Amino acid sequence: MSTLSTEPAQASTIPQAADGTSRRADLNAGRRRGPRRPAWLTGLLIAAVVATIGVFILPLYWLFSSSLKPHEQIYSWPLQWIPTQVTLENFLDAWNAAPFDRFFLNSIITTGVGTALEISLAILCAYAFVFVDFRYKKIAFALIVASMMLPGHVTLIVNYITVANLGWLNSYAGIILPGVASAFAMFLLYQYMRTIDKDILQAAEIDGAGHIRRMLTIVVPLSSPMILTCTLIVMVSKWNEYVWPLIVTSTATMRTLPIGLLFLRTQEGYSNWGVIMAGAVFVSLPMLVIFFLAQKRIIGGLAAGAMK
Incomplete structure (x- = not known):
C-alpha cells in the first residue's frame, strides 16, 4: 500500500518541477533580453x-x-x-620636391628614442608610486596627475628658453628630451600595477631581490599588456608631433615628417594637390599600418586595465 501511494505523488511532482524550472528559465531569459527596442x-x-x-x-x-x-x-x-x-607620379614628385629621406630618418630617430625614454621613465615612476614608500608620495602623485590638466602649449616658452640656454637648438636632444616625461603613460601604468599582488614582491624581497630586480623580473612582465598599449599610444603621438619640432629646429636637415609636409606645401603651393596628398600619405601611412596591426592589443590592454 505504501508503494502504491508514493508513486503517484512522485509522478505528480516531476512535471511540476520541470514546469517550474522552465518558467524560471523563461523569466530569467526575459530579464536578460530586457525590453524590446x-x-x-x-x-x-x-x-x-x-x-x-x-x-x-x-x-x-x-x-x-x-x-x-x-x-x-x-x-x-x-x-x-x-x-x-x-x-605613381605624385609620389615620385613629392619625394623629389622635398628631402623625405631625411625627414623619415629624423622622425624614426626622434620617435624611437623618445618613446623608449618616455616609457622607461613611466615604468620607473609608476613602480615607485605603487611599491615604494617615501615621504610626500601622495602630494607628488597629485601634482603629476594635475599636470595632465594643463595644455602642452603652456610650457613651450619655458622649454624653448631652457633648450636654447643648453645649446640644444636644432638638435635631436632638443627635440626629444623636453617630452620624455609623460604623466599619461605613468598614470595608466600606475593603475595597472596597483592590481598586482604585493605578496609576490614580498616573497621576492625575502629571497634577496632588490627593487630593480623585482621590477624587471616580476612587475614588467605582468604589466606587459599595458606597457605595449602605452608604447603604441606614445609612439603615434611623437610621430605626429608638429609644434615643438617646428619651433626648436631651423634647417631642413633636422625637420621631421609633419614639418616636411608643410615644406612640401610651400614648394608646391595650392595648385598641385596630388603631390601634397602623396606627401600626406608618406606621413600617415606608417602609423596607420602600425595601428591596424596592433589595434587588438591596444584595445585589449586598455580593457584589461579597466577590468582589473
Missing part, C-alpha cells in the same frame, strides 16, 4: 554608426585616392571617387 530606434542607431564611420573613413579614402589620381581627375566635377587611371 523599437525598430525606428535601431535604424537611427545604425544610421548614426554609419555616419560616424563615414566622417573618419571618407577623408582617408579621398587622401589615398587623390594621391593616385592624375592632376586633371582631382579637379574634375562631379567628383571622381574611383580613379579611372592610377599613377
Whole structure:
C-alpha cells in the first residue's frame, strides 16, 4: 500500500518541477533580453554608426585616392571617387620636391628614442608610486596627475628658453628630451600595477631581490599588456608631433615628417594637390599600418586595465 501511494505523488511532482524550472528559465531569459527596442530606434542607431564611420573613413579614402589620381581627375566635377587611371607620379614628385629621406630618418630617430625614454621613465615612476614608500608620495602623485590638466602649449616658452640656454637648438636632444616625461603613460601604468599582488614582491624581497630586480623580473612582465598599449599610444603621438619640432629646429636637415609636409606645401603651393596628398600619405601611412596591426592589443590592454 505504501508503494502504491508514493508513486503517484512522485509522478505528480516531476512535471511540476520541470514546469517550474522552465518558467524560471523563461523569466530569467526575459530579464536578460530586457525590453524590446523599437525598430525606428535601431535604424537611427545604425544610421548614426554609419555616419560616424563615414566622417573618419571618407577623408582617408579621398587622401589615398587623390594621391593616385592624375592632376586633371582631382579637379574634375562631379567628383571622381574611383580613379579611372592610377599613377605613381605624385609620389615620385613629392619625394623629389622635398628631402623625405631625411625627414623619415629624423622622425624614426626622434620617435624611437623618445618613446623608449618616455616609457622607461613611466615604468620607473609608476613602480615607485605603487611599491615604494617615501615621504610626500601622495602630494607628488597629485601634482603629476594635475599636470595632465594643463595644455602642452603652456610650457613651450619655458622649454624653448631652457633648450636654447643648453645649446640644444636644432638638435635631436632638443627635440626629444623636453617630452620624455609623460604623466599619461605613468598614470595608466600606475593603475595597472596597483592590481598586482604585493605578496609576490614580498616573497621576492625575502629571497634577496632588490627593487630593480623585482621590477624587471616580476612587475614588467605582468604589466606587459599595458606597457605595449602605452608604447603604441606614445609612439603615434611623437610621430605626429608638429609644434615643438617646428619651433626648436631651423634647417631642413633636422625637420621631421609633419614639418616636411608643410615644406612640401610651400614648394608646391595650392595648385598641385596630388603631390601634397602623396606627401600626406608618406606621413600617415606608417602609423596607420602600425595601428591596424596592433589595434587588438591596444584595445585589449586598455580593457584589461579597466577590468582589473
